[in-house]
Amino acid sequence: MTAYLTLRDVAKRYGRATALQRIDMDIARGEFLTILGPSGSGKTTLLRILAGLLDPDRGALVLDGQDITRVPTWDRDIGLVFQNYALFPHMNARSNVGFGLDMRGIRGGEAERRIDEALDIVSMRDFGNRRPGELSGGQQQRIAIARAIAIKPRLLLLDEPLSNLDAVLRQSVRVELRELHERTGLTTIMVTHDQVEALTLADRVALMDCGEVLQVDTPEGLYDHPGTAFAASFIGSPPANLLPVAPHEWPGTVSIGGATWRPDGPAARCLSNLDRPARLALRPECLQLVSADAPGAIRGRLKALEYTGGERLAHVEISGAGPDTPALLVRVAKAALETGQTVWLRPDSVTGLYDNDGGASLAVLQSGE
Numbered sequence: 001m002t003a004y005l006t007l008r009d010v011a012k013r014y015g016r017a018t019a020l021q022r023i024d025m026d027i028a029r030g031e032f033l034t035i036l037g038p039s040g041s042g043k044t045t046l047l048r049i050l051a052g053l054l055d056p057d058r059g060a061l062v063l064d065g066q067d068i069t070r071v072p073t074w075d076r077d078i079g080l081v082f083q084n085y086a087l088f089p090h091m092n093a094r095s096n097v098g099f100g101l102d103m104r105g106i107r108g109g110e111a112e113r114r115i116d117e118a119l120d121i122v123s124m125r126d127f128g129n130r131r132p133g134e135l136s137g138g139q140q141q142r143i144a145i146a147r148a149i150a151i152k153p154r155l156l157l158l159d160e161p162l163s164n165l166d167a168v169l170r171q172s173v174r175v176e177l178r179e180l181h182e183r184t185g186l187t188t189i190m191v192t193h194d195q196v197e198a199l200t201l202a203d204r205v206a207l208m209d210c211g212e213v214l215q216v217d218t219p220e221g222l223y224d225h226p227g228t229a230f231a232a233s234f235i236g237s238p239p240a241n242l243l244p245v246a247p248h249e250w251p252g253t254v255s256i257g258g259a260t261w262r263p264d265g266p267a268a269r270c271l272s273n274l275d276r277p278a279r280l281a282l283r284p285e286c287l288q289l290v291s292a293d294a295p296g297a298i299r300g301r302l303k304a305l306e307y308t309g310g311e312r313l314a315h316v317e318i319s320g321a322g323p324d325t326p327a328l329l330v331r332v333a334k335a336a337l338e339t340g341q342t343v344w345l346r347p348d349s350v351t352g353l354y355d356n357d358g359g360a361s362l363a364v365l366q367s368g369e
């Protein structure tokens with residue numbers, strides 16, 4: 001991949017607190033990258049550094065061959081959209097959209113043409129004379145996007161742009177955002193803590209935790225092959241089960257939370273070289289209810305059955321496992337199940353195996369050994 005935007009060794013502290021540890025990332029021209037992570041993971045700090053609103057303590061940013069690390073915001077040609085829209089309340093929509101053009105000395109007919117174009121892109125041409133207070137939240141957000149794209153930015157940065165919208169509107173604006181990206185081809189970076197947004201919008205997702213970018217991957221790559229236990233336990237709704245596994249003295253068996261299990265199929269292959277306590281990631285949709293005599297079946301007790309609309313989520317306690325072993329979450333379509341009954345589970349695929357200490361992927365550790 002030819003990098004359009006490069007971040008090299010970017011770090012930031014607030015006083016004694018580390019907000020960003022050491023960020024290295026390449027972003028391609030025209031890419032839509034989402035930055036996803038829990039609260040406090042450093043997403044906003046990273047976006048503010050990209051926007052030039054905050055100086056990094058260390059490292060460099062290169063945009064289209066130009067080192068922009070010390071270039072002030074207004075000279076970076078970056079379009080910014082904030083969570084709260086940040087529109088000027090006393091100006092109508094057209095004036096808001098034209099603001100960045102005016103700042104750059106683009107006025108008169110050229111400015112009018114660019115404002116029309118930007119308003120057309122967000123389907124808001126008819127609302128140009130209204131002030132922000134006379135627009136709905138979704139319409140204000142579209143005006144904020146039109147303002148950001150009117151300057152034809154080199155980079156579009158979006159900071160949680162959908163979080164103030166209700167669930168229905170959020171979904172439709174999400175689709176519009178993706179369409180807008182396809183029409184404009186703008187290199188876009190969006191911060192979100194909503195994984196559905198991150199996965200549906202992005203070409204690639206940068207997953208952050210504790211000031212670090214843990215994995216930059218396609219949505220499918222992140223979901224199917226989480227590189228760390230954190231990624232497995234964060235991505236997915238509900239996320240993957242992390243089953244504590246440990247070597248067992250009997251050949252062909254492992255200990256799961258203290259109970260003995262003789263895995264079969266993909267789980268057996270994944271666990272064949274297990275030499276230390278680890279966590280096996282199993283997605284709720286990859287566990288199947290099977291009969292007691294099925295090879296590789298795990299015996300459990302149905303602790304609870306939740307109806308989540310269209311499907312059920314079974315909580316299964318592993319028989320013989322210690323109290324610290326979490327119940328396994330299993331998606332079940334429809335089944336005559338009763339709380340308290342004995343069930344048998346079998347994984348038909350495995351999402352990952354992770355070191356107990358630190359959560360690194362053991363597949364990676366093994367290939368590096």
Ligand SMILES: Nc1ncnc2c1ncn2[C@@H]1O[C@H](COP(=O)(O)OP(=O)(O)OP(=O)(O)O)[C@@H](O)[C@H]1O
Binds near residue numbers: 018038040043044193
């Ligand atoms: N101005 C500040 N002074 C001191 N610490 C700060 C400041 N801004 C952020 N932090 C700390 O830096 C870390 C990263 O914060 P940041 O706002 O980048 O996280 P975030 O992932 O965007 O979180 P959220 O999703 O809650 O907005 C956090 O631990 C936060 O408490």
